[in-house]
Amino acid sequence: MRAMRSMLYIPGNAPGMIQxxxxxxxxxxxxxxxxAVALVEKDAARDIASGFLRHYDFGDLPxxxxxxxxxxxxxxxxxxxIVPLRPFAVRLPKCQDPSDVLxxxxxMTEIEKRAGLPVGTVPVHAMLESARGIENAYAVATASxxxxxxxxxxxxxxxxxxxxxxxxxxxxxYARSRVVMxxxxxxxxxxxxxxxxxxDPEGLFRESRQVVEMGFTGKAAIHPSQxxxxxxxxxxxxxxxxxxxxxxxxxxxxxxxxRGVVAVDGKMVDGPIIVRARHLxxxxxxxxxxxxxxx
Amino acid sequence: xGLIRRMGQAxxxxxxxxxxxxxxxxxxxxxxxxxxRKLFGERTRKLVxxxxxxxxxxxxxxxxxxxxxxxxxxxxRLETALARAxxxx
Numbered sequence: 001m002r003a004m005r006s007m008l009y010i011p012g013n014a015p016g017m018i019q020x021x022x023x024x025x026x027x028x029x030x031x032x033x034x035x036a037v038a039l040v041e042k043d044a045a046r047d048i049a050s051g052f053l054r055h056y057d058f059g060d061l062p063x064x065x066x067x068x069x070x071x072x073x074x075x076x077x078x079x080x081x082i083v084p085l086r087p088f089a090v091r092l093p094k095c096q097d098p099s100d101v102l103x104x105x106x107x108m109t110e111i112e113k114r115a116g117l118p119v120g121t122v123p124v125h126a127m128l129e130s131a132r133g134i135e136n137a138y139a140v141a142t143a144s145x146x147x148x149x150x151x152x153x154x155x156x157x158x159x160x161x162x163x164x165x166x167x168x169x170x171x172x173x174y175a176r177s178r179v180v181m182x183x184x185x186x187x188x189x190x191x192x193x194x195x196x197x198x199x200d201p202e203g204l205f206r207e208s209r210q211v212v213e214m215g216f217t218g219k220a221a222i223h224p225s226q227x228x229x230x231x232x233x234x235x236x237x238x239x240x241x242x243x244x245x246x247x248x249x250x251x252x253x254x255x256x257x258x259r260g261v262v263a264v265d266g267k268m269v270d271g272p273i274i275v276r277a278r279h280l281x282x283x284x285x286x287x288x289x290x291x292x293x294x295x
Numbered sequence: 296x297g298l299i300r301r302m303g304q305a306x307x308x309x310x311x312x313x314x315x316x317x318x319x320x321x322x323x324x325x326x327x328x329x330x331x332r333k334l335f336g337e338r339t340r341k342l343v344x345x346x347x348x349x350x351x352x353x354x355x356x357x358x359x360x361x362x363x364x365x366x367x368x369x370x371x372r373l374e375t376a377l378a379r380a381x382x383x384x
Contacts, residue, residue: 015368016311044305044375051371 003027003286004218005234006227007064007191011036012045018052022061024224025231030064033078034093035155042074046081053085062088064125069094070103083108083122084115089148094156095126097136098143105144120146125191129153130160134175137182149217150183152176154193165196167203169210180215189217198223208233234287241284244277251277297352303380306364306372313364315372317380320356323347329361342370350377 008026010017012033021029031052037045049065052058065087067078071094082090092104101124109119124146128134134157141150157175158165165171176192183190192211195204208219208230219230247264251274254262262269299319306314313329327339343357355377359369 014309014312015364015371016309019311019365019368043378044372047305047371047375047378048368051367055367056365 001282001286002062003288004062004189004191005287006221006230007218008221008224008227009036009194012049012065013037013041015048015052018048019056021063022059024227026061026221026224026227027218028062028064028088029058030066030091030220032066033074033082034066034068042068043077046074046078050081050085053082053087064089064091066091066093066127070100076107079104079107079111083111084117086117086121089123089125091125091127091151093127093153094130094133095128095136095140096130096132098139101126101140101143101147105146108146122146123148125149125151127151127153128175128179129156131157134178137178138185141182141186141188147186147188149189149191150179150186151191151220152179152193155196157193167200169207176211176214176216183217184215190215192216192219194220194222195226196222198226201225201229204229205233231287234283235289236280236284236287238289241280241289244280244284247274247277248281297350297377297381299352299355299377299380300383301380303376303378305375305379306368308360308362311363311365311368313362313369313372314360315369315376316358317373317376318356320354323353324356326356326358327361328359329363331361331363335361335366338366339369342366343373346370346373346377350374350381352377352381 004027006026007028007030008024009030009032010021012031018031031049033045033049053063065082067082067090068074095101104124108122112119112121126140126147128137128140128150137150141147152175154165154172163171180190195207197203204226211219212234221227221230247269250262250264299317303317306312308314325340325343327336339359347353347355
């Protein structure tokens with residue numbers, strides 16, 4: 001298990017940014033060949049991304065590549081160039097229904113076989129960014145074992161629905177719920193969309209807290225300055241972590257003594273609360289906290 | 296054998312990038328410009344030779360304005376420029 005709180009977008013045609021990807025502190029980076037690249041530079045971005053994946057040492061930083069959609073002339077060339085280089089995942093934009101995943105899966109399988117890689121080596125992060133995609137979330141999530149995450153694409157979704165993104169983001173409540181529930185049901189990760197106004201860190205923090213509370217694994221960042229804010233939002237409350245530690249300690253003690261019922265801080269604690277406490281402790285440890293404090 | 300059909304250009308003049316231009320010429324030649332010219336001249340010359348051979352093209356004048364690009368970036372930009380120059384309309 002690794003921390004996947006933040007996923008920093010980096011334009012595929014910006015080598016200066018890609019070579020510094022590791023210094024921004026993001027848990028993952030995503031080299032973007034799609035919306036961040038002008039139509040006339042698609043070939044150049046693909047060559048740059050391939051060059052970095054082939055020759056550059058990103059250490060243990062997971063590098064995801066967002067390719068262009070299947071409805072573009074770049075889709076196949078992107079897959080051909082990127083899949084053999086085994087990125088952490090390929091992000092597949094504009095997934096509307098399972099057939100989109102299955103089509104990419106078939107192409108990726110061919111490419112992996114040709115490259116001598118085991119079939120299924122490269123995971124897919126399926127991006128849901130239309131009303132239809134959101135409604136088909138679970139079917140997309142379970143279309144192929146390659147799908148390891150669902151990601152919400154907020155910009156395209158608002159365009160598809162003919163609505164505006166608000167600061168409160170309540171218009172995404174249903175879509176987020178749907179995405180995160182489908183991902184949990186399928187046993188995969190869920191990543192939230194970007195906060196586009198990087199001059200509004202307070203709005204980003206508030207929205208990040210919301211998605212943490214909803215159960216998302218992580219959130220996309222479009223600017224390095226957003227990474228620390230997202231991480232702060234994902235950090236569990238120190239008091240809650242200490243309480244979770246008391247619960248787990250009391251539960252272990254009760255188990256040793258053969259008692260079924262546990263009381264912590266004068267309150268009865270049962271199974272789901274213990275499970276939740278253990279989960280919180282593992283998240284705190286994953287996010288670099290010890291004894292409820294940030295390391 | 297690839298054929299240089301037109302001028303091909305790729306890259307930018309931003310920091311850590313380079314601008315590569317390829318045009319058809321009588322003989323292969325390299326004009327490598329930038330602050331790293333002395334330090335990386337020989338490495339870049341080899342890189343260009345190797346890439347032209349891989350693309351099976353000759354008679355190419357290559358100009359590289361290096362803004363502190365990594366070797367892999369110069370290679371990628373040269374590949375893009377060559378692919379653009381070779382591509383049938």
